[in-house]
Amino acid sequence: DGGIKYSGDIVKALAAGADAVMLGSMLAGLEESPGEIYMYEGRRYKVYRGMGSLGAMQGFGADRYASGVKKSGERDKLVPEGVEGQVPYRGKLADILYQMMGGLRSGMGYVGAANLEELREKSRFVQITNAGLLESHPHGILITKEAPNYQVRR
Template identity: 60%
Template sequence: YDCAEVALRHGVPVVADGGLTSSGDIAKALAAGADSVMLGSMLAGTDESPGDVILVQGERFKEYRGMGSLGAMKARSFSKDRYFQGDVEDVDKLVPEGIEGRVPYKGPVQAILYQLVGGLRQAMGYCGAPTIEALKLESRFVRITGAGLRESHPHDVTITKDSPNYRRS
């Protein structure tokens, strides 16, 4: 929030990058002053994201490689440039800032974006904000306890069917 206030005074846009896992996180980032959000890992696993779909113990996953991963830097020079390592010739000297792994397969990106936009609209409604600009101006953050956070999520029940907008953590 403090960074966003200073950036606004100087006309510098703020991008929330990293740690976003839900539409609620997007709403909080925008409410705190972000002008945009990065959705890399949230969209990983969709049909449109790079990587092969693989089957592991009967479940589908999509291979995932962050832009700062060693594999990405080895394969593409622009990835090295992005992390200020464009002049590094020896692969053993690269310092990765990302990982390679797999994420659950999620299907078409359209379905994910529909849920994210819907969740953002719900959050804006809770705040009485008809626009993103109003969300930035009118939002108020309230600190809650760990117990309050647990109470805010499903509890005392075994989830038997995943919801398209909620994943068990």
């Protein structure tokens, strides 16, 4: 459930056998996503409310997460599993999907896979250290202009 931050995460999930991935937070800041766009400290953001957040559960999600609570009015008995906050505005869905698909094609190319079946057959997972994970992402630089396929997580 969730955790997809980069297109490479999509490749890894599919290579490990997933038939689908959840992209809630990746899609949350898009033009087509619900929520207002607003300025904060010179940057554009959108409100993000996870489906398991208290706000979502008190609204239309109450039937899904706590049947009976919505009807009885006992909102203090809801147990949230998500959060509400803000995410950077990221533009239009078509542009982000283009980047995600490019990342998927790139990842498949790394293992020589022409389709998802080959991706699953040819992929090999290796364990790396936390230091290795940090080294595999941009480091030692203050990113001043974000690429469309890589956002700095704040």
